[in-house]
Amino acid sequence: MQEVLGRSVLDGELGFPLMVVHQEALGHNIATMAAFARDHGLELAPHAKTHLSGEIAAAQLAAGAWGLTVATTRQARLVRGFGVDRVMVANQVVDRAGLEWAAAELAAHPGFEFLSFADSAAGVDILAGHAGPRPFRVLVELGHEGGRAGCRTVAELVELAGYVQRTPGVELAGVAGYEGALKTAEEVRKYLDLLQEAVAYLRVRNPILSVGGSQWFDVIGRELVATQARILLRSGAYVTHDDGYYRERTPFNRIDGELRPALEVFAQVLSTPEPGLAIIGLGKRDAPYDEGLPIPRRPGVTVLKMQDQHTVVRGDLRVGELVAFGVSHPCTAFDKWRRLPVVDRDYRVVDTINTHFGDF
Numbered sequence: 001m002q003e004v005l006g007r008s009v010l011d012g013e014l015g016f017p018l019m020v021v022h023q024e025a026l027g028h029n030i031a032t033m034a035a036f037a038r039d040h041g042l043e044l045a046p047h048a049k050t051h052l053s054g055e056i057a058a059a060q061l062a063a064g065a066w067g068l069t070v071a072t073t074r075q076a077r078l079v080r081g082f083g084v085d086r087v088m089v090a091n092q093v094v095d096r097a098g099l100e101w102a103a104a105e106l107a108a109h110p111g112f113e114f115l116s117f118a119d120s121a122a123g124v125d126i127l128a129g130h131a132g133p134r135p136f137r138v139l140v141e142l143g144h145e146g147g148r149a150g151c152r153t154v155a156e157l158v159e160l161a162g163y164v165q166r167t168p169g170v171e172l173a174g175v176a177g178y179e180g181a182l183k184t185a186e187e188v189r190k191y192l193d194l195l196q197e198a199v200a201y202l203r204v205r206n207p208i209l210s211v212g213g214s215q216w217f218d219v220i221g222r223e224l225v226a227t228q229a230r231i232l233l234r235s236g237a238y239v240t241h242d243d244g245y246y247r248e249r250t251p252f253n254r255i256d257g258e259l260r261p262a263l264e265v266f267a268q269v270l271s272t273p274e275p276g277l278a279i280i281g282l283g284k285r286d287a288p289y290d291e292g293l294p295i296p297r298r299p300g301v302t303v304l305k306m307q308d309q310h311t312v313v314r315g316d317l318r319v320g321e322l323v324a325f326g327v328s329h330p331c332t333a334f335d336k337w338r339r340l341p342v343v344d345r346d347y348r349v350v351d352t353i354n355t356h357f358g359d360f
Contacts, residue, residue: 008347009266010322017267017286019333021342021353025262026240027059032257033238034063040221045069045088047212047236051334052356054082056239067113069212069234073098076114078356080105089116090176090212090234092141092149094126103132115208117141117176119150121163124170131169138164139176139210142198144191147181154194158201165203173208174229175199179220180213188216192223199229206230214238218251237330244292244328261326263333265294269321270310278317282325283309286336292328 004013009020037044043066048057057068057079067086068079073095076087093099093116102114118124119141127136140161143150151157157175164172177195179188192211199209209227211220212234224231237246240262252258267282284306287294293303294311301315301323317323327333334340335357342351 004341004349006348006350009341009343009349010347014341016322017265017282019263019265019286019327019337019340020347021240021340022260022262022264023342023344023350025260026056026342029239029241029259029262030056030059030063032259033235034060034065036217036221036257037233038064041225042221042231042233045086045210045212045232045234046239047071047090047234048079049075050236050239050331051353052078053334053353054356055351055353057082057084060239066232069236073102074360077101078359080112085109085111086113087115088139088210088232088234089114090178090210092117092119092123094123096130099127099130099136102136103130103134106134106136107132113137115139115173115210117149118160118164118170119143121160124160124164124167128167128169135169135171137171137173139174139208140164140172140198141176141178142195143177144182144194147178150177154198154201157198161202172202172204174204174210175202175207176210178213179211179216182216185216185219188219189223192220196224196227199227208232210234212236214246215249216251218255240330240333242328242330242333243295243297243326246328246330263327263330264297265325265327266322267311267325269317269319269323272317272319276314276316278313278315280311280313280323281309282311283307285309287325287327288329288332288336290329290332294325294327297324297326 045066046060047069049071069088070076118138141150175198207229209229210232214235214237241259243261265287267280270281271279289306304312340353341349
């Protein structure tokens with residue numbers, strides 16, 4: 001994109017549809033969450049599954065992030081390639097190839113840190129069976145009823161923690177949990193109480209307590225302030241925020257501060273087959289739709305439905321007209337683009353963000 005630096009994305013040189021990243025909003029969001037973590041005694045390990053971008057990862061680390069969180073060992077290998085020295089896989093890891101890579105990386109690089117979750121003896125055995133000279137550091141995971149992974153009671157977690165400590169090849173590092181699926185602040189507080197209880201039972205020096213999500217970090221900041229553990233917060237969606245799902249759910253609706261939507265998609269009107277009905281050249285391959293449809297930034301325009309390559313809207317539009325949309329749920333926005341222009345306030349290209357979804 002060197003040849004388009006300084007040019008306006010609105011002139012059509014890059015074609016449409018086109019998703020752009022607003023430089024000012026991106027920088028603001030990274031700085032805002034870094035400050036929130038510092039002010040509340042937390043360490044930020046941003047979830048890189050949102051973007052899988054070396055450029056964004058570098059900005060988060062430069063702002064003080066502890067390291068990066070990922071969901072798979074493939075993602076761990078990618079962010080390690082970005083130069084990240086601390087990686088947490090917020091998941092159970094059972095794949096042979098990924099564990100062999102991690103064991104080799106730990107053996108070759110004494111400064112490299114690799115954490116993963118476990119919620120069963122079977123999972124611990126798999127980790128131990130692929131360990132190298134340095135043991136795999138494990139966070140035992142506490143879940144909740146109706147949640148995804150994780151031990152369902154503190155007693156089960158404590159029993160598993162003991163098993164980890166008796167098993168060669170693994171090392172107990174602390175406790176992990178995920179509160180993002182809970183619906184109310186009261187539910188989150190009760191769950192955080194259980195996590196703190198679990199930490200108190202561990203016989204570990206300087207334990208880690210990792211929690212993560214972009215909906216309840218204000219409650220985390222209040223409730224875990226006195227916890228005798230290092231708190232690693234795994235929030236990820238904050239980095240670009242959005243105009244839909246997280247605009248409604250961000251903790252900054254309840255506390256001082258703000259996040260700004262940093263993603264915007266432009267597409268043209270292809271057809272107006274009926275009065276007040278328009279077909280936009282924007283589809284499911286171009287913008288997220290799993291947690292809400294794109295949000296038109298023009299008054300009087302409403303999205304009716306989204307198809308593979310088209311979006312049907314209600315509104316008074318003309319064929320060829322350019323329409324801007326915000327997105328809902330950034331975690332399924334970046335994976336649709338391998339390269340994204342970064343723009344200034346005047347929509348001129350100032351940089352490029354590359355993503356690595358699907359790389360191996």
